[in-house]
Amino acid sequence: MAEDEVDPEARLLEEPAEPAQPFEAVRPEVVHGDAVEAADAEDHSDADNATAAKGYEANVHANAAEAVASTAPDAPGEPPKPAPHRPDASPDAVRVQRTMAEIAPVSDKVTSYFYALLFTRHPDLRGLFPAAMDTQRDRLLKALLTAAENIDRTDVLVTYLRNLGRGHRKYGTQAEHYPAVGECLIGALSRYASAVWDDETEAAWVRTYTTISQVMIDAAAEDELRAPAWWYAEVVSHDLRTPDIAVITVRPDQPYPFLAGQYTSLETPWWPRIWRHYSFASAPRSDGLLSFHVKAIPAGWVSNALVHHARPGDVVRLGPPAGSMTVDHSTDSGLLCLGGGTGIAPIKALVEDVAEHGRRRPVEVFYGARTDHDLYDIDTMLHLQQTHPWLAVRPVVDNRAQLPDAVREYGPWNEYDAYLSGPPGMIRSGVDALRDVGIPAGRIRHDSVEELVAAGD
Numbered sequence: 001m002a003e004d005e006v007d008p009e010a011r012l013l014e015e016p017a018e019p020a021q022p023f024e025a026v027r028p029e030v031v032h033g034d035a036v037e038a039a040d041a042e043d044h045s046d047a048d049n050a051t052a053a054k055g056y057e058a059n060v061h062a063n064a065a066e067a068v069a070s071t072a073p074d075a076p077g078e079p080p081k082p083a084p085h086r087p088d089a090s091p092d093a094v095r096v097q098r099t100m101a102e103i104a105p106v107s108d109k110v111t112s113y114f115y116a117l118l119f120t121r122h123p124d125l126r127g128l129f130p131a132a133m134d135t136q137r138d139r140l141l142k143a144l145l146t147a148a149e150n151i152d153r154t155d156v157l158v159t160y161l162r163n164l165g166r167g168h169r170k171y172g173t174q175a176e177h178y179p180a181v182g183e184c185l186i187g188a189l190s191r192y193a194s195a196v197w198d199d200e201t202e203a204a205w206v207r208t209y210t211t212i213s214q215v216m217i218d219a220a221a222e223d224e225l226r227a228p229a230w231w232y233a234e235v236v237s238h239d240l241r242t243p244d245i246a247v248i249t250v251r252p253d254q255p256y257p258f259l260a261g262q263y264t265s266l267e268t269p270w271w272p273r274i275w276r277h278y279s280f281a282s283a284p285r286s287d288g289l290l291s292f293h294v295k296a297i298p299a300g301w302v303s304n305a306l307v308h309h310a311r312p313g314d315v316v317r318l319g320p321p322a323g324s325m326t327v328d329h330s331t332d333s334g335l336l337c338l339g340g341g342t343g344i345a346p347i348k349a350l351v352e353d354v355a356e357h358g359r360r361r362p363v364e365v366f367y368g369a370r371t372d373h374d375l376y377d378i379d380t381m382l383h384l385q386q387t388h389p390w391l392a393v394r395p396v397v398d399n400r401a402q403l404p405d406a407v408r409e410y411g412p413w414n415e416y417d418a419y420l421s422g423p424p425g426m427i428r429s430g431v432d433a434l435r436d437v438g439i440p441a442g443r444i445r446h447d448s449v450e451e452l453v454a455a456g457d
């Protein structure tokens, strides 16, 4: 889920999704703000976040090898999984993949050179990016490269790129910026992949980039007809639940359509052009207000600003909604939900969504936290349980049990659809546990953990 962001969207595999970039980058393994910020800050007290950050550095990031070996299918709008080396790969795909293999050991240099070219040749584009580029750099280029490497997988790639193009509107990206980026991309690749670079390879990259950019440009143009590039939203309440977790409610300046289980990108006035992902903590409300659960992490710019500085009256900006962890209202299957830490936010929204649809579907929520004190939203969840007889909420605190183990103690779950939200390590072990108890991969939903990684947002 978050960082200087360039973020298309895909969670756990996100946000594809994340400072503003003319090209969003593949989303980090964790799409959500707090975790993403940890990765950005490279200051991780949490092993999972540290792992995600390491992946970034290795150019494998959220995209990466480090990414959860998700068993979930590619979801609409999420980045495709790593491109398998297919025997039927097109000649262009083979050349692109050969280039990628060549630059892999020097990916940091390629990234630095790409941005140096971009900002020296096109200084007007510098203003689209955040002032501090450290964390962002990995993303923009990585998203493009991952998309290129998956160019044959049009089924998943088009949906991903359309979201990416739409998501770039909030950065101020215009159609005329794409050729400049393409030119610098080719410039950086040709320099660092010189051993394999020839006219055919360059032509393959030009065709590939043209296809990618055209899908993004078209999607942005279509979106412009029906939605703003961003929404302003005024903070109307700020509830500090623990010393580092706040529940923040905002009022958008225009109607903001979204589905329970989705997330958005958010920019604060204190860190312009730095966007982070947060899930909606409630289903759509009749008063139009939106709530988010934000945990301040060490060195997390946006999360600290939101938790420790934001006050009613402050105005933030929101990008478009994204994500496919939504409820399938065409079935009566039960919902098995695992929410870890602030990952409980979208789970609460899903519960409200089921309640509003008025169908008595069994919903079982396992709410994991490190300590009792960290169950900052337990009162709300227990209140929902009291109100809805079909809902069971089970707090799971680390020193008594681990979230995935707790799930195994209950069941059977074979008639349930599963939803997971929380730290990447929890998603990984949670998916394993759910598979173990007989839930097929196709019925397990979570934000994108894997990015458009070819071997590795």
Ligand SMILES: NC(=O)C1=CN([C@@H]2O[C@H](COP(=O)(O)OP(=O)(O)OC[C@H]3O[C@@H](n4cnc5c(N)ncnc54)[C@H](O)[C@@H]3O)[C@@H](O)[C@H]2O)C=CC1
Binding pocket: 001, 030, 031, 032, 033, 034, 035, 036, 046, 048, 277, 278, 279, 280, 292, 293, 294, 295, 339, 340, 341, 342, 343, 344, 345, 346, 367, 368, 369, 370, 374, 396, 397, 398, 402, 403, 404, 421, 422, 423, 424, 425, 426, 427, 429, 430
């Ligand atoms: N704020 C939001 O809107 C959302 C946040 N998230 C993500 O949720 C996470 C929340 O972080 P915190 O509140 O600090 O959670 P945390 O680190 O306190 O952990 C919450 C729970 O997950 C379990 N867990 C953590 N790592 C695990 C592992 N490797 N295996 C099994 N269980 C594990 C813990 O035992 C605990 O029960 C962040 O990664 C954030 O990106 C996800 C969706 C929405």
